[in-house]
Amino acid sequence: MNRPDIAVTGLGMLTPAGTDAETTWKGVCAGEPTAATAAQLSGLPVDFCCSVPFVDVPHSLGRRTAHRLNRSTQLALMAAKEALSDAGLDPLTWDGARVGVVIGGALSGTDVWESQYRLLREAGPRHVSPLVIPMIAPSTAAGELAIAFQVRGPSLVTATACASGATAVALARDLLALGQCDIVLAGGTESCNTPLIATGLAQLGTLSRRCDDPAAASRPFDRDRDGFVMAEAAAVLVLERAGDALARGHRPRALLAGCGSSTDAHHPIACHPEGRGAKQALRGALADADLAPRDVGHVSTHGTSTVLNDAVEAEAIRSVLPDGPLVSSAKGVLGHSMAAAGAVEAALSVLSLQHSLIPPTANLDRPDPAFDLDFVTGSAAHRRVEAVLSNSFGFGGHNVVLAFRSA
Incomplete structure (x- = not known):
C-alpha cells in the first residue's frame, strides 16, 4: 500500500522562550538560556526552573474556561489555537468527525494536586474544588481541545514519559x-x-544543582553538565495529508516522513548503557522515511544535560549516522519540558527545515571530549538540509525518533 505524504501545516508553541512559535524560534536561535530562580521553589534543594513568560490566560481562553483547567491544559489549548490559525483552518467549517486530537502528557495536573491537597489538609474537605477530578484527569488535555474545536474523531493522550509529545505526533x-x-x-x-x-526529581539526582547560576545550568553535551532543568511548555502541530493541504491552497511547512519507536526494556529510569533502544529508534525512523544516514543533515537531540543520557545519545548518533550531521539541543535554552519536549523539538525541526537555520546549543562551552559529533555552538548555523531527525527518550526506556523532510 502506498502511504500518503503527511504534512505539517500549522505550528503553535508556548515555551520559556516565548508565547508563540515565532518568538520561541527567535529565542532558541539566539541561544539565550531562560532558567531562573522561581519563588514557588524557594528553600528547596533546587530552586530554579524555566517558565513560560506571562500570558493573560483568561483573556486568551475566557475566564470561565481558564478557571476550570489546569496549567498544562491551558497551555495546550492556547498552542492549538495558534496552530490552527497558522494552518488556515476554521473549526466552524470542518467535518469534526474526520478530525482527531493526540496530546502527550506525563506529570500534568500536579499544580492542582498540590494546591488542592494543601486545602484539604489546612481548611478541610468543604474547601476542595468540585472540579478537582476533571482538572487532574490525564485525558483532560485531549478532551478540552476536542470540546473547544468540535473534534469528534479520536481524541487521545499518550504517556511515554519524556517521549510523550513525540509519541503523539507519531500516532497522529x-x-x-x-x-x-x-x-x-x-x-x-x-x-x-x-x-x-x-x-522528587532532585531526590532522583536528575536535576542540575547550579542554584548560584541557573542560566548556566542546562548545558547539554558539555563536559561540566550535572543534570537537567525543569521547564513548562506546550506545542501543537497540525497534520494533514499533503495532497489535502495543497488542494485547499495551503503550502505545507514540512513533511513528517517517518517515525521510529522502541523500548529499552532495561531500567525504570536509566537508559540502556549501550543505547540499544535509541539506535533501534534511529534506524527505524530512517527506514520508515526511506532515508540513508547520509541524507540527514541535522539531528535535534533529546540532549537533556544529564551525564548518562547525553553520553548514550551521542554514541547512538555517532554509530547510526557516521556521516556527521549537525547536532544541537534546544534544552540549553528551554530546559526540559518532559512530555512537551518532543513536540516542541519537532516544531523546531520543522522551522529549521523552513529557514535553513540550525539553532545553537546554549551553554555548550566545552563539549565532552568523548563525543565525536559536529555540535552547533555559539550562534545558529546557516545550512540548508533536506532531512532532520528529532530524538525523544523517556523514563521507562521509551524512545521515539521523528524524521522530517522539506516539503
Missing part, C-alpha cells in the same frame, strides 16, 4: 495514513514546576 501520522482522520492536532504539554515534582 498513523491516524492520517490509515484514513481514520483527515486532520489531526498533535503535540504535548507539561507544567509541573511545583515543589513536590522539583523535590
